[in-house]
Amino acid sequence: MNAIFQKVYDFVDERIGLKTLEAKLMNEPIKGGSRWAYVFGSCLLFIFIMQAITGMLLMFYYIPSADHAYASTQFIIHEVDYGWFILSYHFWGSSAMVVMVFAHMSQVFLWGAYKKPREMIWLVGLVLFVIVMAFGFTGYLLPWDQRAYWATTVGVEIMDKTPIVGDFLARFLKGGPTPGQMTLSRFFVIHVMILPAALMGLAGLHLFFFRSAGPAGPFRGTTEELKAKTDFFFPRQVWKDIVAMAAVFMIICTLAFIEPVQLLEQATPDPGEYHPEPEWYFLFLFQMLRWKIFSGEFGQFLGAIAIPGLFLLLLAALPFIDRSPERNIFKRPIALLSWTVVMIGIVVLTVSAILNREFLD
Amino acid sequence: MGSVQPKIKSKVRCVDGEVGEVAHVIADPLSLDVSHIVVRANGTERQVPVSAIGAVRDDAVQLTCNVAQFSGFPELEREDYVSSKEVEIPHLEDRIRVEPGEVLVPLPVLEKNCARRSFFAGFIKVIGALIGLPLVWPVLRFIMKPMYVPYDNHWIKIGNISKIKTDDVGVQYIFKKSFKDSVLEREEDKNHWLVKASPETLKKIYRHGDITFYDEKGAVVWVNNQTVPYVAFSGKCPHLGCGYKWRSHKTRGQVFLCPCHLSIYDATGMVLDGPAPRSLDVLPIKVAASGDIEIIDVEYKAGKKEQVRIA
Numbered sequence: 001m002n003a004i005f006q007k008v009y010d011f012v013d014e015r016i017g018l019k020t021l022e023a024k025l026m027n028e029p030i031k032g033g034s035r036w037a038y039v040f041g042s043c044l045l046f047i048f049i050m051q052a053i054t055g056m057l058l059m060f061y062y063i064p065s066a067d068h069a070y071a072s073t074q075f076i077i078h079e080v081d082y083g084w085f086i087l088s089y090h091f092w093g094s095s096a097m098v099v100m101v102f103a104h105m106s107q108v109f110l111w112g113a114y115k116k117p118r119e120m121i122w123l124v125g126l127v128l129f130v131i132v133m134a135f136g137f138t139g140y141l142l143p144w145d146q147r148a149y150w151a152t153t154v155g156v157e158i159m160d161k162t163p164i165v166g167d168f169l170a171r172f173l174k175g176g177p178t179p180g181q182m183t184l185s186r187f188f189v190i191h192v193m194i195l196p197a198a199l200m201g202l203a204g205l206h207l208f209f210f211r212s213a214g215p216a217g218p219f220r221g222t223t224e225e226l227k228a229k230t231d232f233f234f235p236r237q238v239w240k241d242i243v244a245m246a247a248v249f250m251i252i253c254t255l256a257f258i259e260p261v262q263l264l265e266q267a268t269p270d271p272g273e274y275h276p277e278p279e280w281y282f283l284f285l286f287q288m289l290r291w292k293i294f295s296g297e298f299g300q301f302l303g304a305i306a307i308p309g310l311f312l313l314l315l316a317a318l319p320f321i322d323r324s325p326e327r328n329i330f331k332r333p334i335a336l337l338s339w340t341v342v343m344i345g346i347v348v349l350t351v352s353a354i355l356n357r358e359f360l361d
Numbered sequence: 362m363g364s365v366q367p368k369i370k371s372k373v374r375c376v377d378g379e380v381g382e383v384a385h386v387i388a389d390p391l392s393l394d395v396s397h398i399v400v401r402a403n404g405t406e407r408q409v410p411v412s413a414i415g416a417v418r419d420d421a422v423q424l425t426c427n428v429a430q431f432s433g434f435p436e437l438e439r440e441d442y443v444s445s446k447e448v449e450i451p452h453l454e455d456r457i458r459v460e461p462g463e464v465l466v467p468l469p470v471l472e473k474n475c476a477r478r479s480f481f482a483g484f485i486k487v488i489g490a491l492i493g494l495p496l497v498w499p500v501l502r503f504i505m506k507p508m509y510v511p512y513d514n515h516w517i518k519i520g521n522i523s524k525i526k527t528d529d530v531g532v533q534y535i536f537k538k539s540f541k542d543s544v545l546e547r548e549e550d551k552n553h554w555l556v557k558a559s560p561e562t563l564k565k566i567y568r569h570g571d572i573t574f575y576d577e578k579g580a581v582v583w584v585n586n587q588t589v590p591y592v593a594f595s596g597k598c599p600h601l602g603c604g605y606k607w608r609s610h611k612t613r614g615q616v617f618l619c620p621c622h623l624s625i626y627d628a629t630g631m632v633l634d635g636p637a638p639r640s641l642d643v644l645p646i647k648v649a650a651s652g653d654i655e656i657i658d659v660e661y662k663a664g665k666k667e668q669v670r671i672a
Contacts, residue, residue: 172504268550276621297665297666300638
């Protein structure tokens, strides 16, 4: 058996240089050695692959029509063997993706790994961040339940406030002046075709840039110390990555088991007793828009478009503004402070959105 | 002579003496064999075919010619060659290795002095544009098909006023509206709120006079006036389009409250609190002698100070 495998391997190797390819993939020196802090990128790739697989499976039964989306999702949950699990995995996987993106970006930010010569990796990474959020936003319309309908209605109204292109963008997404079948069709195409293609292409580019610039390594230590601890991507980092992936897999499975997806009522333009609310990772933005300073037409533009937009622009400009080569986070007080403020802000807003629920009931 | 792997900087000796050192190695792009070595001697680089190599040793290359014959070999025309790093020739580096240094590969004859390179580059872009540009408009029109449909100015019966018992209280009317999206026809629940306005409330609602509704050309579709004491408010919150409800508030009593971003309106539709930029939207209303209520399902854009009709 081994001999046959070896023959096949040699046959392929002779033609495409498999051995070299393997070596190039695995023998990437990691300055200062492998670390648990470096697992987030690999975990994101793993989560995405699982989202792609579970997503494809869901499409075997899901029907993207306003008449059948809800019923076909219910069918997946209640009739299809393990349908509840596949859907719940996909649902929790999307949350895991968002959590992991935040972890990954935070790590890169705190390690100062966005600095020269890694600006391009950071920029592509930011686009990937937006794509991940867009995945979440387009994904939860698809079950066509009350949460889906209202989150989309509000989300699209928010985009409508973008200067100049807002009206076009909102109509483009809704497929008309008001939400309906065309909205579902468009969100479906964006979610299952456009975003996956964009993500795969850009993630490839992200990795290519990463391999071209090389890993940044720790922000402390002399060249000799770093050299002494350096190892290859394989085996120690790959091992850490796979352990982290297994942990992520276990957590998502556990969540899918103890908190499987339950649909709300079918979507209607009458919310009934339902208090519309977006997915948890948009709650901070949602809560922010409740504030008095973001009231009125201008306030709304400020809160919904200008601030998130400027924040993204600031992140994009970060490697070009922060040009000091210092990477040690403990010697970058402004960076540390900003990160802490943003994180606390998000947590506080999210928690207060959850507390506000009680006030509404 | 396919196995000749002379080292860069190896001394090169003719039968009658040393002439210089190996500067480059030239590979044949088809056979992947070394075809020439380039010998640097007294500031010139000469191309020596492998047929003139007698032996390759660790640090020296022995030629079969003499110094005079060596001077007859052509000088290297560097611009006629590219480094193997700049050209994609599969397996070349498996066959020929020179360290340190570069393997040169002759430029194909057609690539030498190719005066039309920039012309070709431009031509390729033009053809690409000729394929792409004619698609822009059809693709745009294709995706825009449902985006700008005319307003729906049909009267829809939503219920009867007998449901309303008290003045200045919001009463929800849920009704079926039929939609047609491409070929899919379906009915969907919609909801609007009615208030039977007391004279003061009515006065407040009509504080700017009659309420006029227009179509997309600016022609008047309908005018609401104070003779009808019933007022229909669109069920869409003018903040960001959620569905609001009539409910009691701790300090403000009975109000319209939107659970999304907590905008609060009184029975006249005016904003009492929260982020909403304008009052609730009044809809065209007709009340028949039988008490049947008909409305036009006018929809305005949320989040604007002024009403911008979209449906």
